Amino acid sequence: MSEKNYLTTDYTLKSWFLTTDHKRIAILYFASLIFFFFIGGAAATAIRIELATPQADLVSSDIYNRLFTMHGIIMVWFFLIPSIPNTLGNFIVPLMIGARDLAFPRLNLMSWYIFMLGGCTTLFAIFAGGVDTGWTFYTPFSTLYSNSYVIVAAAGVFIAGFSSILTGLNFIVTIHRLRAPGLTWYRLPLFLWSLYATSVILVLATPVLAITLILIATERFFGVGIFDPRIGGDPLLFQHLFWFYSHPAVYIMILPGMGVINELVSCYSRKQVFGYKFVAWASLAIAAVGFLVWGHHMFVSGQSLVASLVFSFMSFIVAVPSAIKVFNWTATLHKGSIHFDAPMLYALAFIGLFTIGGLTGLFLACLAFDVHATDTYFVVAHFHYIMVGGMVTAYFGGLHYWWPKMTGRHYSEYWARTAAVLIFFGFNLTFFPQFILGAEGMPRRYHVYPPEFQVWNVLSSGGAAILAVAYLMPLLYLGYSAFFGARASANPWNATGLEWQTSSPPPEFNFTTQPVVTRAPYQYNGDFQAEPQNA
Amino acid sequence: MTQWRPPLPLVGAWLGLLALLALTVTLAYVPLGTGNSVVALSIGTIKAGLVAAIFMELRHRSGLTLIFAGAGLFWLGILLWLGLMDFMTRT
Numbered sequence A: 001m002s003e004k005n006y007l008t009t010d011y012t013l014k015s016w017f018l019t020t021d022h023k024r025i026a027i028l029y030f031a032s033l034i035f036f037f038f039i040g041g042a043a044a045t046a047i048r049i050e051l052a053t054p055q056a057d058l059v060s061s062d063i064y065n066r067l068f069t070m071h072g073i074i075m076v077w078f079f080l081i082p083s084i085p086n087t088l089g090n091f092i093v094p095l096m097i098g099a100r101d102l103a104f105p106r107l108n109l110m111s112w113y114i115f116m117l118g119g120c121t122t123l124f125a126i127f128a129g130g131v132d133t134g135w136t137f138y139t140p141f142s143t144l145y146s147n148s149y150v151i152v153a154a155a156g157v158f159i160a161g162f163s164s165i166l167t168g169l170n171f172i173v174t175i176h177r178l179r180a181p182g183l184t185w186y187r188l189p190l191f192l193w194s195l196y197a198t199s200v201i202l203v204l205a206t207p208v209l210a211i212t213l214i215l216i217a218t219e220r221f222f223g224v225g226i227f228d229p230r231i232g233g234d235p236l237l238f239q240h241l242f243w244f245y246s247h248p249a250v251y252i253m254i255l256p257g258m259g260v261i262n263e264l265v266s267c268y269s270r271k272q273v274f275g276y277k278f279v280a281w282a283s284l285a286i287a288a289v290g291f292l293v294w295g296h297h298m299f300v301s302g303q304s305l306v307a308s309l310v311f312s313f314m315s316f317i318v319a320v321p322s323a324i325k326v327f328n329w330t331a332t333l334h335k336g337s338i339h340f341d342a343p344m345l346y347a348l349a350f351i352g353l354f355t356i357g358g359l360t361g362l363f364l365a366c367l368a369f370d371v372h373a374t375d376t377y378f379v380v381a382h383f384h385y386i387m388v389g390g391m392v393t394a395y396f397g398g399l400h401y402w403w404p405k406m407t408g409r410h411y412s413e414y415w416a417r418t419a420a421v422l423i424f425f426g427f428n429l430t431f432f433p434q435f436i437l438g439a440e441g442m443p444r445r446y447h448v449y450p451p452e453f454q455v456w457n458v459l460s461s462g463g464a465a466i467l468a469v470a471y472l473m474p475l476l477y478l479g480y481s482a483f484f485g486a487r488a489s490a491n492p493w494n495a496t497g498l499e500w501q502t503s504s505p506p507p508e509f510n511f512t513t514q515p516v517v518t519r520a521p522y523q524y525n526g527d528f529q530a531e532p533q534n535a
Numbered sequence B: 001m002t003q004w005r006p007p008l009p010l011v012g013a014w015l016g017l018l019a020l021l022a023l024t025v026t027l028a029y030v031p032l033g034t035g036n037s038v039v040a041l042s043i044g045t046i047k048a049g050l051v052a053a054i055f056m057e058l059r060h061r062s063g064l065t066l067i068f069a070g071a072g073l074f075w076l077g078i079l080l081w082l083g084l085m086d087f088m089t090r091t
Ligand code: HEM
Pocket: A136, A250, A251, A253, A254, A296, A297, A315, A316, A318, A319, A322, A357, A358, A359, A360, A361, A362, A364, A365, A366, A370, A373, A374, A375, A379, A382, A383, A386, A387, A391
């Protein structure tokens, strides 16, 4: 390799751990997230093995509670929320807007350290004795009864929240201030619109979570009556505060995924995104309306009927912008010249799975149906379709799409397609039976169940085994390609977007000359020639 | 960044907040019926305004900063409004 790129500028450990280069920080996040994904995945594996039989033959109920709590906490806070923004976003945002770096490079590094501090604190809680409250830390259980490491785990989540806020802030300022000449708002790639909307939620919602966790600690330590009715508190207050953050947080998890899908769908069908402005504003609409629906998690909690009706109605409205996106992707595909490369397979899988997840969300938003389905596997299936089928799939899609840019190498297309198909198959086999289980009434968070539910559970556990293998495959072929893959050119997919106008991997400060934008985004005209890849 | 300013407004705002806190606590013991909530919320609003204007230094800001801070306060309002709606209509 002749010229130095961001990977080869320096090889020392110090140059990595004190870097302010957004691309290296993205790699740091990437490595950390793989680590957390594995821990969360290990817990999931144990859960599915336990559920393969109706009896408790693997773990006790106490351990089971700790397992699903650990799974939920790690996956939500230490994988899904930071996944696309902090790895792909960190890497791509400055490149996409033609900047040298994010607006606050040192703040960016600090965010990673804060994130790791939060992650380690939570891991400590988990391994020191575990937490059994579920990832939602519901009171009064978490403040009065649970004698596990609730405070330590909550402190970890609290710390990680600051990392979220700082990253959101960094993205907002970067997108406002550092766009290349000519890159007007309506020329921004849709990935940036979705990250912008995500950042707004991060900045506005995360503080509420932080306050809520502090209140838990206050009640637990000092016995101040905040949530406990016996000392003057209101137990529902916790759920209001928690879901005021956590419902918007589900959009923190899915909006970046939607952004990735826009890039993939238009690149591999060689067409402009249909209804660009609608898709762009739909992101902001989701961010805004997402703040009005949190009460749909509280239909059976004892909140007033008036509140339930209002929240039910609002929940239907939030589905509208999501649906706009799905329709626009479909319309983009229509009459496109579609290329089924691995990233596109992930994108297509995303569209299907997200649609199922979103539609079942509407079922749950119906007050009457939700009373039947709350706390059953129907809910579990709903959010896994969106968060795993949607977000994790989008993450893999984006990772494959930008992999040549990040590493300068091509992965094996054959293995990548195989893994994509296997993930789709394994995912559906794992989670579709759970809709049926839920509809039949199997409650969530139980480790023993009546034998008549076993058939569906065995299918689900079998699917999980396939899914586990499928998720491991990219680790192998991507890992291999990072060292031995064929060299990638600057723009292997012949894609639009500024990130493809610099070499792969990019030099330390991204561009040797300042790029200038003169066209609307996604000006594809059918010309696709992927480079030959090693099989 | 900004030029140095005497901390007088900060101290004043702090004292003001303490006074308002005392007022809230006192009024909580005066039976006013629903008036109690109204009074408590009004005082709370004033306190939030003080914090936003003086501690968050919003009175010296303009443009985008104001929009974002305003959005934050607006969404806080939504949280309180919808949350209270549940609280007030519970049977
Ligand atoms: C398309 C619009 C959506 C609607 C109308 C919707 C509706 C709902 C409703 C009503 C519930 C409560 C079910 C219950 O607890 O009984 C729920 C749960 C849930 N949803 Fe959605 N949803 C939507 C999109 C999403 C998205 C985009 C995500 C994540 C990325 C998501 C993740 C979740 C999670 C995690 C839960 C369960 C939380 C828990 O109890 O642990 N939903 N959804």
